Amino acid sequence: MTSEDIAYVAVDWGTSSFRLWLVSKNGDVLHEERTDEGMSVAAEIGFSAVLESHLDRDGLSALTPVIVCGMAGARQGWVEAPYVETPATLSEIAANAVSPKDARREVHLLPGVCQRAEGAYDVMRGEETQLLGLVLSGLEDGIVCLPGTHSKWVRLEEGRIAAFRTFMTGELYALLSGHSVLRYSLALPEDFDQVADEVRSAVAQAIEKPEQATAQLFSLRAEDLLADTSKERLAARLSGHLIGLEIAGAKAFAGNAGLQSVVLAGAGRLATLYGAAFQAAGIEARTVDADDLARRGLHAAAGHLFLKG
Amino acid sequence: MTSEDIAYVAVDWGTSSFRLWLVSKNGDVLHEERTDEGMSVAAEIGFSAVLESHLDRDGLSALTPVIVCGMAGARQGWVEAPYVETPATLSEIAANAVSPKDARREVHLLPGVCQRAEGAYDVMRGEETQLLGLVLSGLEDGIVCLPGTHSKWVRLEEGRIAAFRTFMTGELYALLSGHSVLRYSLALPEDFDQVADEVRSAVAQAIEKPEQATAQLFSLRAEDLLADTSKERLAARLSGHLIGLEIAGAKAFAGNAGLQSVVLAGAGRLATLYGAAFQAAGIEARTVDADDLARRGLHAAAGHLFLKG
Numbered sequence: 001m002t003s004e005d006i007a008y009v010a011v012d013w014g015t016s017s018f019r020l021w022l023v024s025k026n027g028d029v030l031h032e033e034r035t036d037e038g039m040s041v042a043a044e045i046g047f048s049a050v051l052e053s054h055l056d057r058d059g060l061s062a063l064t065p066v067i068v069c070g071m072a073g074a075r076q077g078w079v080e081a082p083y084v085e086t087p088a089t090l091s092e093i094a095a096n097a098v099s100p101k102d103a104r105r106e107v108h109l110l111p112g113v114c115q116r117a118e119g120a121y122d123v124m125r126g127e128e129t130q131l132l133g134l135v136l137s138g139l140e141d142g143i144v145c146l147p148g149t150h151s152k153w154v155r156l157e158e159g160r161i162a163a164f165r166t167f168m169t170g171e172l173y174a175l176l177s178g179h180s181v182l183r184y185s186l187a188l189p190e191d192f193d194q195v196a197d198e199v200r201s202a203v204a205q206a207i208e209k210p211e212q213a214t215a216q217l218f219s220l221r222a223e224d225l226l227a228d229t230s231k232e233r234l235a236a237r238l239s240g241h242l243i244g245l246e247i248a249g250a251k252a253f254a255g256n257a258g259l260q261s262v263v264l265a266g267a268g269r270l271a272t273l274y275g276a277a278f279q280a281a282g283i284e285a286r287t288v289d290a291d292d293l294a295r296r297g298l299h300a301a302a303g304h305l306f307l308k309g
Numbered sequence: 310m311t312s313e314d315i316a317y318v319a320v321d322w323g324t325s326s327f328r329l330w331l332v333s334k335n336g337d338v339l340h341e342e343r344t345d346e347g348m349s350v351a352a353e354i355g356f357s358a359v360l361e362s363h364l365d366r367d368g369l370s371a372l373t374p375v376i377v378c379g380m381a382g383a384r385q386g387w388v389e390a391p392y393v394e395t396p397a398t399l400s401e402i403a404a405n406a407v408s409p410k411d412a413r414r415e416v417h418l419l420p421g422v423c424q425r426a427e428g429a430y431d432v433m434r435g436e437e438t439q440l441l442g443l444v445l446s447g448l449e450d451g452i453v454c455l456p457g458t459h460s461k462w463v464r465l466e467e468g469r470i471a472a473f474r475t476f477m478t479g480e481l482y483a484l485l486s487g488h489s490v491l492r493y494s495l496a497l498p499e500d501f502d503q504v505a506d507e508v509r510s511a512v513a514q515a516i517e518k519p520e521q522a523t524a525q526l527f528s529l530r531a532e533d534l535l536a537d538t539s540k541e542r543l544a545a546r547l548s549g550h551l552i553g554l555e556i557a558g559a560k561a562f563a564g565n566a567g568l569q570s571v572v573l574a575g576a577g578r579l580a581t582l583y584g585a586a587f588q589a590a591g592i593e594a595r596t597v598d599a600d601d602l603a604r605r606g607l608h609a610a611a612g613h614l615f616l617k618g
Contacts, residue, residue: 075534083535114531114534114535115531116535116536119528120528121528121531121532121534121535121536122527122528122531123530123531123534123535150490150527165524166524166527166528166531167523167524167527168489168490168523168524168526168527169523171489171490172523175484175485175488175489176484179484179488180477180480180484181459181477181480207520209561210519210520210522211516211519211554211557211558211560211561212558212561213519213522213554213558214476214477214478214481214551214554214555214558215474215475215476215477215558215562217477218431218459218475218476218477219428219429219430219431219475221432222423222424222430222431222432222475223430225384225423225430225432226392226423226425226430226432227425227430242523245520245522245523246523248520249520249521249522249523249524251520252518252520252521253524
């Protein structure tokens, strides 16, 4: 790779992670970097400084443009890229990118998407770019699940983000396993297959009786005190309860058409976990790699903003 | 008060609080102390040392016996007082008190109660003593709600603790308001009346759609970003969602007879909050003071163990 091959730099800048790709004109990734210089870190050091430190090392010319998605465009980020409202199209998202004044090169921050429906206020930042990638890969209509700290469920209609709903599944798991009374009773299973049944049965239980959610949580602690269930199985059950509760809510979100199939935008452990959960819920899931989608979305936005045919 | 008037010392020793009462033979409280020397603190200093430091100051003879309920009897406490199983009677609880060997006087630690039913494992420590107090005040059958960090719902049958269920309501509120992304969006209302409607509507919503629980949580954050709803109203709604979810679960717990009325063992802000929630849920609630119940329960147990007619 020479710096001439590089058409632009793509960055997915989250709250706690920074991912950078050097990309050729036709979208090939020539180089990839991942660090923990997320928004929280960059807000102290300076966003431009963090970005340029990477590009300096890569020996990049100041003429190479950068496209960024994620929390760097939040109010507490580099500069605010105000939300585009649902229903949101691909071209609207690219058209509403903003450029920070203190950047030492051409930088475009993509906006997030918001939903203002009464009682269903919601926001996303970063996932809209993955959804762009998905639409460009041919999915124009359907239900998409993007699991994570704040899991998003999205209804795509004619290539637009029609509506979405965020579930605090990942953050609740982190809080409960790290800071609640349950922290003494859980251990991460080394081999997922050994606890997959636990996940599935907890998912089914949560879908059937979502109102028992907060009682099921404490019951894990009690079971640890009273029975000899392993902490790995209890942790699997906690995951299952929270994901099951999410799926129960997503079923209502999917509406009358029901939730027969879903596109799961994930990877690794989380995709495996959600895969088992969808199995238990009788939902057909097709998994697509979330990172790959983000890069495709950034490439599409780059095409809109500065890549010339 | 002279030390001759004092028949015994009653202690409610929780995880983070220590409450002590000097009590006359007929159950009158002659003196009360409250500190934060809960189990976590006492485990470091020593339980006997904490207790004796109070009794020394009070000038109490080494002949005065002490009765203790709460987490001091847990495995990580002073000495373990193993759980009594449901259905549990008053006399069983008193009969299963244990005495720590390193105590410098007669000390009785009351056991907690556990439930081993498959899929509904549960434990309590401290609440059983409040329930004793309630039974002695004449309630032998009914549903009791003891709100708190780990809210307990109990079915009393013929004066026994027949079954119970714990909801993590208070702990979830603390985690979400203190450590989650919601922490930026909430503020404690100074005047409860101003937000009572928010609590009631969130309770009704959670009872109607418990499966939306974790989505409703994130929606509070989004509403803070997108609308000009006050942080006090959002905090009230968070309380309402969590308590509503608890009530939805408690309705199933109450069984076929339904949940028309409940005894609410609480005090202060929490009792007001739950009172509003029960109103929204169409449940008739009678409030009794929880501290008062604990003291009555301890007095009853003292009667069983050492108070002579």
